[in-house]
Amino acid sequence: KAGVTQTPRYLIKTRGQQVTLSCSPISGHRSVSWYQQTPGQGLQFLFEYFSETQRNKGNFPGRFSGRQFSNSRSEMNVSTLELGDSALYLCASSLAGTGGYNEQYFGPGTRLTVT
Amino acid sequence: AQTVTQSQPEMSVQEAETVTLSCTYDTSESNYYLFWYKQPPSRQMILVIRQEAYKQQNATENRFSVNFQKAAKSFSLKISDSQLGDTAMYFCAFYSGGSNYKLTFGKGTLLTVNP
Numbered sequence: 001k002a003g004v005t006q007t008p009r010y011l012i013k014t015r016g017q018q019v020t021l022s023c024s025p026i027s028g029h030r031s032v033s034w035y036q037q038t039p040g041q042g043l044q045f046l047f048e049y050f051s052e053t054q055r056n057k058g059n060f061p062g063r064f065s066g067r068q069f070s071n072s073r074s075e076m077n078v079s080t081l082e083l084g085d086s087a088l089y090l091c092a093s094s095l096a097g098t099g100g101y102n103e104q105y106f107g108p109g110t111r112l113t114v115t
Numbered sequence: 116a117q118t119v120t121q122s123q124p125e126m127s128v129q130e131a132e133t134v135t136l137s138c139t140y141d142t143s144e145s146n147y148y149l150f151w152y153k154q155p156p157s158r159q160m161i162l163v164i165r166q167e168a169y170k171q172q173n174a175t176e177n178r179f180s181v182n183f184q185k186a187a188k189s190f191s192l193k194i195s196d197s198q199l200g201d202t203a204m205y206f207c208a209f210y211s212g213g214s215n216y217k218l219t220f221g222k223g224t225l226l227t228v229n230p
Contacts, residue, residue, distance in 0.1 A: 106160035
């Protein structure tokens with residue numbers, strides 16, 4: 001099976017612009033989660049989607065949004081980029097469902113640099 | 116809210132020796148899961164080992180084992196016969212058995228295995 005894929009792998013944007021990142025989960029996985037990784041804050045949870053519904057959202061401003069499509073692919077969008085948004089954005093997919101735990105498989109990440 | 120603390124930002128070990136990485140967590144829940152993830156320099160996050168809180172037996176995966184002390188809220192990772200390929204960032208993570216669908220990570224420990 002192909003792993004989790006994220007596109008693009010690297011991105012350079014200017015302050016004030018917006019950006020869309022894409023994540024394709026492992027085939028059959030219906031849950032997609034997003035995490036932001038920075039040297040200062042570490043790994044922080046952004047949001048989780050299951051069957052096109054956001055089930056949880058982390059403590060990020062409204063400039064961060066996401067969505068999931070019927071084929072389980074997910075996108076996250078960051079509007080009005082700030083320098084502090086420079087980070088590695090990781091996507092993880094799992095079979096999920098309700099309760100319990102299903103292993104999360106991580107993608108390689110998208111490295112976003114805001115200048 | 117759950118918190119995960121890794122008190123060792125960096126550690127080093129000689130090849131073939133044993134090293135233990137520390138992790139403590141705080142939660143009021145009784146049903147949860149704990150993990151150690153490895154993130155090599157290539158950045159792909161990989162699950163190393165998992166522990167269900169309801170299981171008293173410590174998890175083991177080949178050269179990797181954990182010491183899970185539920186009352187002390189401690190979850191350390193022991194790596195035996197360290198190999199150069201073990202060089203990576205190691206993250207301790209918590210997942211609630213409830214329905215918040217997110218991993219809470221520690222800040223990580225950078226482990227370097229020296230030849």
